Amino acid sequence: MRVVIYIMAAWLGCCAAFAQTKNVRSGELWAVWEEAERKLEAGKFDDAIILYRAYGNNFSSRLKQVQALKTLYNQGQALQKAGKYYEAVNTYKKHRTYEGIGSLAAFENRIEECLSRMENTNPARVKTPDRRILAAEFSYKGLKKLRELDTLGASNDYNQAKKYGGDFSATLKEQYEEGLQITRALGDWGWRYRKLKSATATAEAEKEALESYRNIKGVPVLTSVETRVREITAQIEGKNSMLSYARYCDTDLLLNYVNQNQARLNYSESLISTLNQYKSIQNKVATLRGNIDNSGTVGSAYFSLDSMVRSVRELPVDVKAGLLNCIKAEKTQTFTDYAGQARRAGNLTSARKFEDIANDRENSRNAVYTRDTAPGTAASQQKKPASEAPRTASAEPSPKPLRMFKAALTAGIGSNRPIYRLNNQRQKMSYGLVAQAGGEFAFIDHKNPIDLILSAEYLNTYYYTLNESGRATESFKFGGAGIALTIKIHPTNTNPNKLRPYFKVGREAIIPLTYQYENFSLPFQVNSRNQIRNVVSSIHGGPGVEIQKPHFGFFAELIFNYGIGGMYDNGSTTLGGVNRKVDANFMRGGLKVGVRFW
Secondary structure, three states: OHHHHHHHHHHHHHHHHHHOOOOOOOOHHHHHHHHHHHHHHOOOHHHHHHHHHOOHHHHHHHHHHHHHHHHHHHHHHHHHHOOOHHHHHHHHHHHHHOOOOOOOHHHHHHHHHHHHHHOOOOHHHOOHHHHHHHHHHHHHHHHHHHHOOOHHHHHHHHHHHHHHHOOOOHHHHHHHHHHHHHHHHHHHHHHHHHHHHHOOOOHHHHHHHHHHHHHOOOOOOOHHHHHHHHHHHHHHOOOOOHHHHHHOOOHHHHHHHHHHOHHHHOOOHHHHHHHHHHHHHHHHHHHHOOOHHHHHHHHHHHHHHHHHHHHOOOOOHHHHHHHHHHHHHHHHHHHHHHHHHHHHOOOHHHHHHHHHHHOOOOOHHHOOOOHHHOOOOOOOOOOOOOOOOOOOHHHOOOOOOOEEEEEEEEEEEEEEOOEEEEOOEEOEEOOEEEEEEEEEEEEEEOOOOEEEEEEEEEEEEEEEEEOOOOOEEEEEEEEEEEEEEEEEEOOOOOOOOOOEEEEEEEEEEEEEEEEEEEEOOOOEEEOOOOOEOOOEEEEEEEEEEEEEEOOEEEEEEEEEEEEEOOOEOOOEEOHHHOOEEEEEEOEEEEEEEEEEOO
């Protein structure tokens, strides 16, 4: 897997130079951010660092954070392995203080491992500093469970905090005592609400009962309850429709509506998955957009959101328009704020660029905003007249997420059994191994039935001629660089998020780079390409399946090649030490796969 990450980083590094220009039309920066965040969440710090470095200054702040987190994680591991569980917990939990990080599963899992080794310890045998660490951690867990409305779990954690905290810390005591009071009060509130629901209460009464939790002193905001309050309010006001939720930019209620009405309205799992992904990106952007250093990533995220909404065919047109307006309004506000920050910092160049993005005077919906927009840089750009009017959403060119140009890494393995004739007599041949690797550049079209592919790969194969008893009499080794132009035929109007079948057919030309021949009976050897054609041609084709999303693609196919035109230069060669008429064509078959993460 590490090899794949390094290959991916090399590709992104090559592309990064293009990402510095003003009008790069891609959500690639956001795709890189999300992939790196997944690595970070899993504790694969080196893999995340590779991805962040591939885009240089775009992720400079995050790169420093991750390097510090890696050091912190290693320090915690060293303490944990040494059996110093209290110190390890105190070290691991520091990751929560990093801006924009929140909590990471890699750290939280380690904390749980340490707690499981400590929580049954007799408090009297635990040193006072260690008791503070345990009490503080259990109080943190209790608050987290309160927000999730897990009152039983919260009560257990606060009681654990009380067991270890005792009375020696007034601040900690206040935390767990207040937590226990809130837990009991929420339990009573929940009992009253369930009793009201069983009596078939009106919507107004249910809303009032739900809102009453806010009267509990010190209670945190309960997101799930607040969402239900908004849902009931919309119902009372007659605004509980997909269109209303979209127009008022309430993604939570829109997603709830689709889930609740999936069977009745025949919504697909793909639509629900897309809306969940949309909501996930929204939440991440909400965390990132407060820092102007993240302007490039945030701009790329808005592009991804816009493309995602436009690509969902199941969404009604007016609902789709409502969501697109929400994205545009949020982007406008975000980059207006960035412009204000840049202007206050005296960076007028960045301020003007942010204003152009906010007002759609730059083709920002399809742009990746990278280091050119960061404060303190001098972006070389041609300014448009201040009097130019912003374009409206309806006047903007629509992106075409169902058509795209993409590059992928490819590899294949199979078998080669050439057709080989000496003096017009066909020889018995063995099956030889074929291995190939390289890349391809493809025009991918989900609307129409044909894709075009240009590929370049290195190929290596070997094979033998056999006598009547099946023993090898001659050996051949061949290596070359192949270029192929291929047509891929597939169903029309396919879903980018689902597998689709296809059949491909095309022409391949191999430029020989190495050739070795050995005759075991004479003996006689050739280590030269002199007798091989400059280009060895073949036709190829076969069936396959693929998934081609905007930022991820994979295919697997059975591919068959049949040589045309022969291998040898003039049909006569000195193989075996004597002049003989030779005719040979490759016949290959195998499995080929390809993958991309951009």
